[in-house]
Amino acid sequence: MELARRTGLSSTAVTKAARPLIDDGYLYELPPERTAPGAGRPVNPLAVAPDREYFVGLKISADQLFGAVCDLRAGIRDTAARPLDVCAPEVVAALVAELVAELLDAEPAYRDRTRHIGVAVNGDVDRDSGRLRHSGLLGWRDVPLGELLSASTGLAVTVENDVRALTVAEHWFGEGIGTGYFALVTIGAGIGSALVVNGHLLRGAHGVAGEVGHICVDPAGPLCRCGARGCVEAIASTDAILAAVRRAATNPHLTFDEAVDMAREGHPAAREAFARAGQAIGVGIAALVNLVGPERVVVSGEGADAYDLFSRHIQDAYAAHAFGAASRCPLLLRPLPWEEWARGGAAVAIQALFPQPAATSTIGAG
Numbered sequence: 001m002e003l004a005r006r007t008g009l010s011s012t013a014v015t016k017a018a019r020p021l022i023d024d025g026y027l028y029e030l031p032p033e034r035t036a037p038g039a040g041r042p043v044n045p046l047a048v049a050p051d052r053e054y055f056v057g058l059k060i061s062a063d064q065l066f067g068a069v070c071d072l073r074a075g076i077r078d079t080a081a082r083p084l085d086v087c088a089p090e091v092v093a094a095l096v097a098e099l100v101a102e103l104l105d106a107e108p109a110y111r112d113r114t115r116h117i118g119v120a121v122n123g124d125v126d127r128d129s130g131r132l133r134h135s136g137l138l139g140w141r142d143v144p145l146g147e148l149l150s151a152s153t154g155l156a157v158t159v160e161n162d163v164r165a166l167t168v169a170e171h172w173f174g175e176g177i178g179t180g181y182f183a184l185v186t187i188g189a190g191i192g193s194a195l196v197v198n199g200h201l202l203r204g205a206h207g208v209a210g211e212v213g214h215i216c217v218d219p220a221g222p223l224c225r226c227g228a229r230g231c232v233e234a235i236a237s238t239d240a241i242l243a244a245v246r247r248a249a250t251n252p253h254l255t256f257d258e259a260v261d262m263a264r265e266g267h268p269a270a271r272e273a274f275a276r277a278g279q280a281i282g283v284g285i286a287a288l289v290n291l292v293g294p295e296r297v298v299v300s301g302e303g304a305d306a307y308d309l310f311s312r313h314i315q316d317a318y319a320a321h322a323f324g325a326a327s328r329c330p331l332l333l334r335p336l337p338w339e340e341w342a343r344g345g346a347a348v349a350i351q352a353l354f355p356q357p358a359a360t361s362t363i364g365a366g
């Protein structure tokens with residue numbers, strides 16, 4: 001059976017390990033698969049019971065609060081959103097309680113079977129304690145977010161960095177299912193990334209690892225907000241692209257959408273700014289791929305809307321810099337509507353239900 005193959009355990013051992021989850025209704029046995037005569041005892045494939053429990057996934061962004069009720073397979077069942085005007089943590093906690101109540105009121109089963117919220121938020125997060133150490137985007141520092149939201153909603157709360165949450169969703173339920181080595185890169189206001197290594201989200205000794213946005217691709221390049229020079233983010237974030245187009249067009253009031261239009265209309269300097277961004281992203285991803293050797297890289301984020309302007313440059317630079325067999329790793333583009341971020345939060349909550357042993361394999365529930 002598939003689980004046995006992935007975990008390297010015998011079918012009997014898998015069934016035994018799964019027994020408590022079967023008894024609790026999280027997994028159920030399908031009719032035995034037909035096996036060839038003499039191939040041994042037929043095995044019962046296991047399936048996840050999606051409606052056994054529901055999870056609320058939240059994404060807190062600078063100006064919006066997004067929520068989704070998801071099932072045990074991270075399937076989105078209902079969504080809701082609220083604008084965020086005042087961005088103090090206590091105000092957000094009260095709004096979260098309102099939003100969660102609205103979501104859970106949509107179906108009686110949601111309220112009965114939801115115990116856990118997963119929160120995807122920008123910044124440096126200590127998942128174990130639920131503390132947000134720092135978020136530049138929200139202007140928060142050392143906020144006990146898990147505690148605050150648990151108090152306001154009465155539910156268990158897991159907090160995770162938004163890009164990592166998205167990576168968990170993609171690894172367990174999306175393009176990364178079954179991979180031991182996997183990377184996700186988001187392009188937009190910032191260049192974010194997270195890595196799965198040996199089946200686990202890479203955290204690093206200092207909580208910072210796999211940051212493609214701050215790989216240096218041009219030591220003489222523009223200053224980055226991190227203080228270094230020539231980082232991928234300093235060349236390829238929406239702000240960096242906009243700054244380059246504004247300079248070239250000598251128009252300090254240009255918006256990003258106008259810069260996109262200029263490039264699509266063939267304005268050479270605007271096209272060059274996007275090309276340079278694409279090259280920086282491609283070189284950065286190649287560095288990541290050369291070091292870690294993922295099976296797949298997913299590229300996503302709000303910047304993906306302008307992907308037509310730099311996709312070829314990303315692919316060309318990636319192909320030129322990826323080393324040897326590592327270059328077989330495909331880059332996949334995924335659009336990223338906001339629901340996906342909220343779903344990432346739900347995926348983290350689902351993951352918290354099944355603590356991962358320090359084994360080498362992960363079981364996707366998709």
Ligand SMILES: [Zn+2]
Nearest residue numbers: 214224226231
């Ligand atoms: Zn930087």
